[in-house]
Amino acid sequence: MKSGAVAIIGRPNVGKSTLLNALLKEKIAIVSDKPQTTRTRILGVVHHPEAQIILLDTPGLHKPQHRLNKRMVRTALETMREADLIYVLVEATSPPGAADCLVIEQVREAVEAGGIQAFLLINKVDLVNKARVLPLIEAYRTMLDWREVVPISAQTGLNVDRLLDLTVKVLPEGEALYGEDVVTDQTMRALAADLVREKILHHTRQEVPYSVAVEIERFVEEGKLARIAASVLVEKESQKAIVIGKHGERLKAIGTEARIEMERLFGMKVFLELWVKVREAWREDEQMLTELGY
Numbered sequence: 001m002k003s004g005a006v007a008i009i010g011r012p013n014v015g016k017s018t019l020l021n022a023l024l025k026e027k028i029a030i031v032s033d034k035p036q037t038t039r040t041r042i043l044g045v046v047h048h049p050e051a052q053i054i055l056l057d058t059p060g061l062h063k064p065q066h067r068l069n070k071r072m073v074r075t076a077l078e079t080m081r082e083a084d085l086i087y088v089l090v091e092a093t094s095p096p097g098a099a100d101c102l103v104i105e106q107v108r109e110a111v112e113a114g115g116i117q118a119f120l121l122i123n124k125v126d127l128v129n130k131a132r133v134l135p136l137i138e139a140y141r142t143m144l145d146w147r148e149v150v151p152i153s154a155q156t157g158l159n160v161d162r163l164l165d166l167t168v169k170v171l172p173e174g175e176a177l178y179g180e181d182v183v184t185d186q187t188m189r190a191l192a193a194d195l196v197r198e199k200i201l202h203h204t205r206q207e208v209p210y211s212v213a214v215e216i217e218r219f220v221e222e223g224k225l226a227r228i229a230a231s232v233l234v235e236k237e238s239q240k241a242i243v244i245g246k247h248g249e250r251l252k253a254i255g256t257e258a259r260i261e262m263e264r265l266f267g268m269k270v271f272l273e274l275w276v277k278v279r280e281a282w283r284e285d286e287q288m289l290t291e292l293g294y
């Protein structure tokens with residue numbers, strides 16, 4: 001059988017986590033329309049009849065401004081170098097930009113350093129006319145020695161199964177590293193924290209999404225019930241007021257949406273308590289970042 005690791009790489013917001021979920025046919029990575037949603041490496045295992053494919057979703061590559069972002073970019077670069085294959089995601093909706101070229105430069109270094117192959121995946125083709133995809137392929141074609149170039153839609157699933165088949169072909173022979181029932185290495189605590197953050201991203205705008213972290217304070221399983229208490233960290237009082245909302249309505253909606261999704265994912269009833277706390281400049285605090293799992 002075949003077995004290997006595939007790193008999913010690209011600038012923020014191109015659809016890497018959406019693709020991970022589509023390939024797994026299960027949602028384990030959070031998704032939002034705000035850049036820098038993913039902050040850690042997210043592992044997912046695809047059990048293909050001929051292969052075990054270990055997918056590694058990564059934070060979007062960007063020019064980091066804070067210590068948090070430096071860690072995110074480092075995580076993506078390290079993950080890329082450990083992989084057998086790199087999926088480089090770009091968007092069909094715009095021509096190659098500076099951010100995409102920077103990504104491809106970094107991938108080139110990993111490919112040339114040793115034994116790693118790369119697929120170019122042109123994502124979000126559901127948003128554009130077919131006629132616009134061909135010139136894009138041509139524009140990207142010469143930038144790297146791509147093993148495959150595949151237009152996809154992570155959202156609609158277009159070409160996603162074909163991508164898996166092409167992937168199996170290039171992976172090395174090897175043993176399965178994970179048991180048949182393993183989908184991810186994420187702990188329930190980490191999944192719970194990210195689900196709360198995802199709902200906050202959906203309900204807030206501008207600088208708030210970047211300034212939020214979620215810390216699980218308590219996670220107790222009592223039979224078919226999980227009691228979870230989480231702190232939502234923000235950087236300013238004004239952000240705390242936004243997350244809580246008028247009469248606490250926004251925080252209530254965030255909690256309800258996160259709880260419903262946790263119940264589905266964990267297959268148990270969830271009792272979720274959320275507290276919002278101000279932690280000034282937590283994004284620069286190395287100890288805090290480590291505690292948060294970043």
Ligand SMILES: Nc1nc2c(ncn2[C@@H]2O[C@H](COP(=O)(O)OP(=O)(O)OP(=O)(O)O)[C@@H](O)[C@H]2O)c(=O)[nH]1
Binds near residue numbers: 036038124153155
């Ligand atoms: N129309 C369309 N939208 C997509 C597609 N794939 C992803 N999206 C949307 O693009 C946005 C970003 O998706 P993510 O999967 O969070 O992107 P990402 O690359 O993981 O982003 P970061 O984690 O911030 O680096 C979300 O609003 C998705 O719903 C696609 O194939 N078609």
Ligand SMILES: [Mg+2]
Binds near residue numbers: 016017030031038060
């Ligand atoms: Mg992501």
